[in-house]
Amino acid sequence: MAAAMVSNRHTTQGCEGRPLWAKIHVRRVYLLYRQPMDIGQRYAMTQPARILIVDDEPDIREMIRFSLEGAGFLTCEADQAETARRQLDEQRPDLVLMDWMLPGRSGMELARELRQNPRTRDLPIIMVTARTAEADLLLALEQAQTDDYITKPFSPREVVARVRTLLRRTRRDDKELLEAGGLRIDHAGRRVTLGDQEVILAPTEYRLLHFLMSHRERAFSRSQLLSRIWGDHAFVEERTVDVHIRRLRKALEPHGRQGLIQTVRGLGYRFSERPT
Numbered sequence: 001m002a003a004a005m006v007s008n009r010h011t012t013q014g015c016e017g018r019p020l021w022a023k024i025h026v027r028r029v030y031l032l033y034r035q036p037m038d039i040g041q042r043y044a045m046t047q048p049a050r051i052l053i054v055d056d057e058p059d060i061r062e063m064i065r066f067s068l069e070g071a072g073f074l075t076c077e078a079d080q081a082e083t084a085r086r087q088l089d090e091q092r093p094d095l096v097l098m099d100w101m102l103p104g105r106s107g108m109e110l111a112r113e114l115r116q117n118p119r120t121r122d123l124p125i126i127m128v129t130a131r132t133a134e135a136d137l138l139l140a141l142e143q144a145q146t147d148d149y150i151t152k153p154f155s156p157r158e159v160v161a162r163v164r165t166l167l168r169r170t171r172r173d174d175k176e177l178l179e180a181g182g183l184r185i186d187h188a189g190r191r192v193t194l195g196d197q198e199v200i201l202a203p204t205e206y207r208l209l210h211f212l213m214s215h216r217e218r219a220f221s222r223s224q225l226l227s228r229i230w231g232d233h234a235f236v237e238e239r240t241v242d243v244h245i246r247r248l249r250k251a252l253e254p255h256g257r258q259g260l261i262q263t264v265r266g267l268g269y270r271f272s273e274r275p276t
Contacts, residue, residue: 097128
């Protein structure tokens with residue numbers, strides 16, 4: 001059965017005020033994902049990830065919940081930013097899937113707050129939005145420092161794929177300790193330091209730096225970085241790499257280390273201690 005497509009709120013309303021598409025598609029998603037995982041899948045998931053779904057539309061939350069739970073994830077829900085904030089204070093999820101437009105405080109405001117809190121600054125966040133303009137998408141990536149975004153309309157299977165990809169790359173084990181150019185990465189603690197100063201990085205910028213430092217002096221194209229950092233099945237455009245490289249350099253600039261991330265004309269980027 002074809003996966004249901006989620007639209008934005010500007011659709012025909014039913015007699016109860018809910019979008020007609022939601023009433024139909026929630027049932028479709030239920031039928032699509034109602035079959036339980038086989039026993040092998042259940043035993044393989046000894047510690048299923050917990051996903052916080054933040055959206056003020058009950059039908060969209062229900063659809064996403066069916067999809068994620070059908071794929072083996074645990075879920076919790078919030079209908080507004082303040083409710084989500086309280087849940088985050090009580091228990092930190094493994095990932096937040098959050099709508100941009102929420103009543104009261106927006107998802108963008110909450111994302112910025114989470115990035116400023118040491119407890120949640122490395123929490124993976126996927127922003128869901130009906131806005132498709134490039135400026136809006138860059139705003140979500142740069143100012144709110146989200147790890148990924150999903151534009152409406154979207155399919156439940158796309159949501160599952162993006163969640164899996166983001167969790168896979170945030171949980172990937174790599175070299176525990178790296179030192180180069182005065183920078184030191186403690187991968188077990190997810191910390192970057194220069195001398196006794198900590199360099200504060202968002203999760204995606206941290207993974208970029210760790211990967212490039214692990215392969216110093218080697219140039220990588222944007223497509224190679226997309227594959228290695230975001231995963232082969234990520235729905236991310238190459239321009240996203242440039243956004244995160246710019247953010248990484250900005251974070252290193254106060255420490256005088258922005259020049260370690262070098263542009264290789266006609267190809268992509270590399271980590272190098274040699275002057276260009």
